[in-house]
Amino acid sequence: MDEEAHIEPYEGPAGGWGSLKSVEGILHREGRLVGGNAVLMKQNKHDGFACVSCAWEKPAVPRAFEYCENGAKATAWEITAKRAGPDFFAAHTLAELRGWRDHDLEAQGRLTQPMRWDPHSDTYRPVTWEDAFREIGVELRRLKPEEAVFYVSGRASLEASYMWQLFARLYGTNNLPDSSNMCHESTSVALPESIGQPVGTVSLTDFSQADCIIFFGQNPGSNSPRMLHPLQEASKRGVPIITFNPLRERGLERFTNPQSPAEMLTGRETRISSQYHQVKAGGDIAAIMGLCKALIEADDAGETLLDHDFIAQHTRGFEDFAQAARAADWAEIERESGLTRPALEGVARCYGKSKAVIAVYGMGLTQHRRGVENVQMLVNLLLLRGNIGKEGAGICPVRGHSNVQGQRTIGISEKPDLVPLDKLAEQYNFSPPRGKGLNTVEACEAVLDGRVRAFLSLGGNFLRAVPETAAMEEAWPRLRLSVQIATKLNRSHLVPAEVTYLLPCLGRIEIDTQRSGPQVVSMEDSNGQIHPSRGQSQPASEYLRSEPAIIAGLAKAALPMNARVPWDDWVADYNRIRDAAAETFPDIFSGFNARLKTPGGFPRPRAARERVWKTKTGKANFIAPAGLRADPDVPLKREGVLQLITLRSNDQFNTTVYGYDDRFRGVSGTRDVVFIGRNDMVRLGLEEGQSVALRTEADDGRERRVSGLQVVPYDLPDGCIAAYYPECNRLIPLWHHAERSKVPAAKSVPVRVVAEGGGA
Incomplete structure (x- = not known):
């Protein structure tokens, strides 16, 4: 732990004055406080440069400041005077x-x-x-x-x-x-089988037409903050935004727009997620199966919740999938997902009432042993109500690098x-x-x-x-x-x-x-x-x-x-x-050169957006999973084994670390921390601030260990802990990857916590 390390819960929103302070701070450190602001005015503009960090879409009509906190950090990092x-x-x-x-x-x-x-x-x-x-x-x-x-x-x-x-x-x-x-290789394997294309079907304009947005395993507050603008607009229209994520991420809870003088002066915040469900690591297949089961069984009972015309005209495999959903056991769904049946049925009811739904996901779905099936289950959910190939709806994988x-x-x-x-x-x-x-x-x-x-x-x-x-x-x-x-x-x-x-x-x-x-x-x-x-x-x-x-x-x-x-x-x-x-x-x-002159860019062909299915069957395909656990080989029944989720801080992009603060998680001056729920701390006899090591639980004869981590209490599902990437990559066995796509299963790594010393 660094001497200047400080841990204190953060109570503020995403964005706000903290964001502006962070941007000006890095411009000052990199010697670009004056010229850097002028360069930022050209960021993500048609006559300027595309941000070197995240891949979120650039609008045809940009805002005056079309950059976010992390995008500004990436720019300052690159144009540094050093x-x-x-x-x-x-x-x-x-x-x-x-x-x-x-x-x-x-x-x-x-x-x-x-x-x-x-x-x-x-x-x-x-x-x-x-x-x-x-x-x-x-x-x-x-x-x-x-x-x-x-x-x-x-x-x-x-x-x-x-x-x-x-x-x-x-x-x-x-x-x-x-x-x-x-x-995202799990996406590139899953989507062609399900809908016939390797990329999503959503455009930025769809967010203004959606009447429900569902998130799985994606954190826009740190990974793609410009996405918070369409989410804020959707929230203000009363659109339900339903989040499934193990950690409560501030960017999916509350947002103050740094580009709004009224919000900055008054401290007004916008609620982002209307529902927040802390699914267990590896519990996504079970959670989505619970949603599908609730929809199908309610439709069986007489409610018209499925889009039967769409299913008949555009899909294959519905009956087999529906039978798998009906046969799924609620007790197993609850155990694997960590969520209750009433909670999942409530989400299903909200989804069933919505006419145009976008499903957004990130590496929280793809980086699991069954990451491909995670993605295909989310497609199944959308197909049940025809939410692919119509305005305001679709599948939206959020890629990382630009x-x-x-x-x-x-x-x-x-x-x-x-x-x-x-x-x-x-x-x-x-x-x-x-x-x-x-x-x-x-x-x-x-x-x-x-x-x-x-x-x-x-x-x-x-x-x-x-x-x-x-x-x-x-x-x-x-x-x-x-x-x-x-x-x-x-x-x-x-x-x-x-x-x-x-x-x-x-x-x-x-x-x-x-x-x-x-x-x-x-x-x-x-x-x-x-x-x-x-x-x-x-x-x-x-x-x-x-x-x-x-x-x-x-x-x-x-x-x-x-x-x-x-x-x-x-x-x-x-x-x-x-x-x-x-x-x-x-x-x-x-026409590449001519089309590149179009403000907002030009779209690559996305046949599924037009309900043209370039799959082997010529239809969109329902694909049932092999089981309800996304990480079936994680030995959770062994006493003391936890599921490690690797994640970024607010002060990094991929392996680039801009600083040692993670404002939204209340960590300052260090990255040597492990986030653990209070129940697990009690069960394992750990104290806040204690120094511990993480050791991979694997029967392959190789010792994998990261030492010197400070225990930080955090709101996490029981059995799940979190620590920073890339420092904890040494804990991931090379064989611990997604089936078929071979994406490292970094969102559910079996580890033990080993005490190294007393309190901080």
Whole structure:
């Protein structure tokens, strides 16, 4: 625990003065208090830049301040005046830096020059771009294609992602894992089977037409705060907002709009959730089955609650699913969900009276052993009343990083059947690899057993984001090659392979000037809208290169000459990359450059929104779950075993930690905490402020432990505890992942609490 750590319950709303104070505080710390506010005025605007953090949709007619607290933090973090140049790296060995905290590494500021690790001094030393490209190319040509992994973070643009996937496939591999593998791959598996498309069906305008909104496992207060604006508007219209989440998150309880002078001056708050149900971790299938059972049985008894015409015309599998719902036992539903039958029947009644319902969810559904079935159960609930394919209704998966969905759209996938390989072969005159590549979990397995020899990372903090952190860091130095393209220093850069390069790139907010002039990039948001982004700030260093320029440099050095692939022309003018992408994916990107000029962006095709079902049956499919527990292998019957939920603080985005405050949970100055319910504290004999360790309960012979955590009492269901990601990733076994999607099951990790000392 840090000396300055302070724990005190937070009684205020989301937003409000706390939000404004936090934004101004980080702008001041990053030396951008004056210029930073001007840059923020261009955030999420059509003539400005798309936020580098969350993927929530940007409106066609933006507000004056179209950014949130966390989006402003992400911007300040990127346009910081601080620099981590050659002098910094000359003064610190990698061994020393591995002892630093995550926040302190990135807080050194922007990387300024390409660097190569020197094993003799254990420091990074400057290298020219030309030498770096040439030497990396030599290394890649010595390896077999299946020995290399081409990872990509969710921040990379559509243009860079298109070039990256082509580079990998020209090299000869489909090893293209991305950050979606760690969060929403369960969605990408579930939705095509249920409704025939891998993305949601909702647009921002639907929120103004919905008469009921249901949340499962998504926290907009910290993860996508701009979403609070349409939720506030819905609440003021009297729309029921019904939340299912183990923790009571302030953003889903109360909100004061920082952009409303009247609310700020009076302290007026808007109630967000009209009902809040604290479902157990892993209890979502049971809870949704309870809702479906109540609806079906009430309809059986004579109430007309199901949309029978929609079911008959547009769906398959209803009778089998209805029988499974009727057969489900209420006692088991209550036990697994942690919710009562009357509570679930009350939600079902409210849902049954509503004409247009949006179901919103996040990683609270996807990151479970049966995460795919979690998502499909939520679709089942919507299908019962025809709430897909009509205005004001639909399924709304809230993606995390700003372009993680778009990367899949434009070809970043380890699954060859999702990519038009025949078209790529014709377009670029080569034979693309046809075998399945490695996803994130499989890439980790291949690093551990030595099958992977090279790892190229287009952004991200892979070693910190993945499960089984300790084992991965131990195995990483056995790699031959590590290439890390990044804007700031993070922990993944400090564990070197035999040959390691750190290549600094322009950030999205920086002006990207190429031979044809300033460039525009694009990304797809969580709701399937594709937006432009124009840099606003001067580059942090004259030595920085854009992601497309770095990819082109690597590809030219590693691949045989191919006259069909105009790498240099693409770098000179990104319009040409978009033209190439439109040729590869005409159904999605036809007229790409022209349509990108549309305010609010343009939508990708979403057939299910039009009630066109591109499934094997040609219909939307009811799919019954195999059981009622989303994490059936968690040994809850063993005395003292708890379910750990990993979560973000209010002061971070993904693995990036902006500071050590979690305002909404009352934590200040530390991240070394574990949130535990009062009943579990009594049962386990724990005291508030006590120092404890968490130890994974697994019968695989591997010890996984995180020590030095302070016990913080918190409102959680019995048997559930929570602690911060990514620090607790070392507790997640690599095999503890969602069936079929292989998303790490980070929302229900079996652990024990081990006392380490007395009170604080």
